[in-house]
Amino acid sequence: MTDLALPQDGWIGRRMPREDTRRLVMGAGRYVDDLACRGELHAAFLRSPYPHAGFRLDLSQAKALDGVAAVFVAEDLARVCGGLICPDLAFPGMVSPQQLPLVAERAVYQGEPIALVLADSRAVAEDAVELIAVDWQELPAITRLDQSLTQDAPPVHLGLASNLGWSTQIGTDLRDAFAGAALVVETTLDFARNTGVTLEPRGLIAQWDAGALELRISHQMPHQLQLHIAELFGVAMSRVRVICGDVGGGFGLKMHIYQDELATIAAARLIGRPVRFIADRMESLMADIHAREHRIHGRMAVDAQGRIIGFDIDDLHGMGAYSVFPRSSTREAMSALAVIGAPYLHQVFHARLRCALQNKVPTGQLRAVGNPIGCAITERLVDLAASARGEDRLVFRARNLLPEAMQPWTSPSGFRLFGLSHHRCLERLQKLMDLPKLRAEISDACASGRWLGLGFASLVEFTAPNSRSYGPTGAPVAAVDAVVATLEMTGDISVRASVSEIGQGIRQSLAQVMADAMGVPAENVAVLTGDTATVPHGGGAWASRGAAIGGEAAWQAGVALRAQILEIAAALLQAQAADLDIRFGQVVDQHGSARMGLDELSRIVTLQSYLLPDGMQGQLSVSRTYRREADSALPNNGIQAVLVEIDPDTGHISALRHWVVFDCGRVLNPLLVEEQIRGGVVMGLGQALLEACSYDSGGQFISATLADYKVPMADDAPDIEVALVETPYAGSAVGAKGAGEAGACAAPAALLNAVNDALAGQGAQISALPITPLDVLRALGRVPQA
C-alpha cells in the first residue's frame, strides 16, 4: 500500500466543528417526518399485545371507518413481498423461521406486526387499528433468559423441540492449564436488554411509480437496503432509489430490516399511493431491536507470578424470537467472545455459547456490539484476580497488558492484535487522573464515611472489518466503500461517498481528508451521502468503519483527482505536471506561486474545452472503491476509569468523574473523536446504571415509555476527560481505525468495577447490570432479597 506522507499543516487532525452542526442545532434538519408527499397515506400497525398468541381477525369495522383506505394482513402483502430468512452460512444449524412482513396466524413476540391500516392520517389509522376485532388465543410464552432452555420451557415457535437457537464451542480443553494455575477466579454477570433510543425514530415514506420505488427512510445503509428491496420485491436495483436524508441517530438499530418497514413498502405497492410510517416511541422501545441480554459465566486462571493463563467462558445469550435479518442475532455473542481477554497476553481460551430463542423482539447489533459484555467479564475477572492476590489493580493490568514489543500477536481465540498502545495509554491515564493525589482524596473521603469507588477497564475493539467478516456468511453486507470526487466550476470539490452520515460527523472527517488529498481548504469540500441514486455503492455506517474505510477511499479519490488535474494544468500552463502542485485551491509552481485557480481550470475543461490540447479529454471526476486486503479488522485500544459515590443509605450511585485514554490510530478530527467517546461513555453509563428493557413475570413488556426505559440525562453524566494516543494503522495511507463505539465498550465495565470497589469494604458484590439503588441495598442486606 502506498504510504503517502500526510501534510504537516494539513486539515487532517484539526479540531473543527462539523459543518452540519449549526443547521441541526437550529432545528433545520430534515428528517423523514419533516418530508411530505402529495397524496400520501399514513400507516399504523396492529401489533401483538402478547408475547405468544394465535389470532383470528375481523377487519370489517376497521375497513368501514371514514378515512381508511385499506387494511392489509399477511396474505395481502405476500402477493408483492417475500419473507426474511436469516442467512446461516456462518452459523450452521441456527434455528430461525421465516419472518413475514406481517405475521400470519400466530405472533411470537409482543409488538410483532399483524395488520396494517392505511388512512388519511395517523390518528385515523390508529382509530381503525382499535376497530380490528381480534380473537386471541394466548399461548405459553418464554421471556426470561434463565428459563428459556429448561426442559419444561414452552417452545417459542410451535413444534420446536428446544429453544436453543444456536450453540458453539470455541477454543481448546483447558483442564490442564487451569489445573496448574496458582489462582482461578470466577464470576457470573447478568446483563439486561438495552435498546438504541435514537432521537429520530425509525420511519419511511415509500412511493412506487411505474414499478420503480423511491424510498425515503431513516437508515444506516441505503445501498444494502436497496439490494434487499430489489430481491424481496423482485425488481432491478436500478429501479429502487433509497434516500437517507438527515438521520437522527442509528446506534445499529437502523441497519436491520424490519417487518414494519417491508410491510409499508409492500402496502405502498399494493395501494399505488405514497405511504408514510413513523414509529412512535412505544413502537420503538417495544419493536426496534433490543440487545445485550446475556448471562455470562467466566473463569480466569492466573499463575504464581500473577500472569494470566487463560479464560473459560460460558455465555447464554437471548436472541429473541428470530435471528435478526440479515446479520443474525448470534453476531453479538460472537463479538462479545472475540474481545474477552483481548487486551491481555494469555495462553488458553475456551468458550461455550448458547443462543436462546425467546418470545421477545429479536436482538441485533447495538453500538459496541457485544463488546460491553466481553469487556465487563474480562475486567471484572481482572479486578477479582488482583484483589485475590492483594495487588494493586493497575499493577496487575500493567503486567498482563499485551506489550508493544510482542505485537503482532495472535490470541488463543484466533484474533490478530497489532498496533496497540496499552502501556502508553495506561501511563497517560495515570497522569490524566493525577492518580496519587486522587487516591489520597478518595481515602480521606472514605475516612469521613463517604463511599467512593474507582473502577478501571481496558479495551480492545475490532473495528472496520473487511469482507472476510460478512462475505462468507451470505449476508449482503458490503465492507468496501467508494467515493466519487468531482472538481466543480467554482473551484470546490463535491464528494459523493457511500459512508452514511447518521449524526456521527463522518462528512466533516471526509471533507478534511479530501482537503488534504486535493490541496483545497476543508470548507471548499462538500460531502454528499445517503442517496443510492447519487452516491456510489458501499457499506454505509456500521462497525466504526467510516474513517478507516470511507476515509481511505476519499484519500485515494482525492490523490487521483489531484494527479488528473495537475495533468490538465500542465497542459494548459505548458509546464510539467511534476513541477506543479495544488495548494489552497490554486495550482502552484515549484516556487509556490499561484498559476491558475481550480475554478478557472474547471471552467476551461467544461465550458472552453477547445483550449485543451488535442487528445486530452480533461476528466474532472474520479471514482475510487477501497477494500482493505490485509487485516480482517483493525483493533483499537484504550483504557477508562470512573469514580463513583454510593449513598450508603439509599444505595444511590453517582458517577463523579470519568477518564478515557483512547487510541484509534490517526485522528481525523479530535473534536469529533472526543465527542464520540463522550457519547459512548454516556451510553455505557446508561447500560450500567439505568437502562433496561423490562418484562413482568407474565412476559408483558413494561418499559415502553421513556419514563420507564431510563436513558441518562445531562445531570447523570459526569465530566468526561478524554486524551488521545495516536498509533496510526500502518496498512493504509490515512492510518485511521474505528472510533465511534469504543466509549460504550468499556464504560459499563469500568462502572461495574467502581461500584464493586466502593462496596468492597462492606462485603457486598454486584454482578448484574443495570445496577439499581435497590440492588445495592439488597447486596448490603439493608433491604431483603426479592
Add this chain to the structure above:
Amino acid sequence: MKPAPFRYERPATLEAVLALLDAHGAQAEILAGGQSLMPMLALRVARPDLVIDINRIAGLGDITAIPDGGVRIGARARHAEVMASPLVPALMRSALAHVAHPAIRNRGTLGGSLALADPAAEMPCCMVALGARIVTLSSRGETHHDAASFFHGLYSTARRPDEMILRIEIPPLGPQWRFAFLEEARRLGDYAIAGVALAMGAGEVRLAFCGVEPAPRCLPATEALILAGADPLPGLVELAPMDSDDAPEAYRRHLAGVLLKRALREVGHG
C-alpha cells in the same frame, strides 16, 4: 400514539367551564398544563369525550398574599411561577426543583398536579405538610378541602366530576417554621420512588410522604414521636407502602425512614 377523537372547548369564563362540567362531568377532562393529560391522551389511557382547556381564563394562575397571612395560589399557576414566587413557603420551592424539568415546569400547573394525584408526585404531599386548603368550584359553589383528606388513593381525590380545582390556600406559617423536602429518584426530575415533606414549627410538626403510600396523608403516630423527641422510625409502622417489582414495599419503607431522618437533621431536629 395519537389521541382517540375528542371534542375541544376553550371557554373564556369560569361560568362556561362550570356549565360544561355540569353537562359532561365524568366524560370531560380539564386541560391545564397538559404535561400529564397530553401523554395520557396520546397513549389512549385517557379517553374523554370533551377536553376543556382552561388556559384562556384570566387570573386563574395568580399567586397573591392573603391579607391576614398565607398565600393563595390559582390552580393554573405554572410550576415555574410557583417556584419563582417569594410568597410561597420554601418547602414548595425546594420540592418543585424535583418536579420534572424546566420545560415541563413552564407548562405544568399546581392544580393539575393536585387533580391528577399521582402517588409519587411532590406537590400533593407538600400540601398535606403545609396544612393547605384545596378549593374546588362547581355550579353548586365552592368547596373547601383540607389537603389531608383530599387525596384518597392512586389518582383519586375528593374532587367530584362536576368540580374543578380553583385555588389552593396555604395558611400562614411564621418564621419559626423550618422545612425540608427530600426524595430518592433514579434521575433528577423523575417521579419520586419515595419523598418526604417535613414542616416543623414551635411545638408542631407535619409530615407527609410521596411515592410511599397510594396517597399522602398525616402520620400522627410518627409526628407524636418527633414532638416527644423520640426516635421517629418506630412510628413508621403506620405506613402501608405500595409494592412493585422495581420498588417493593420493604424498599419504600426503608427509604421513608432514611429520608425522614435526613429531613429531621436538615431542620435541625436530631
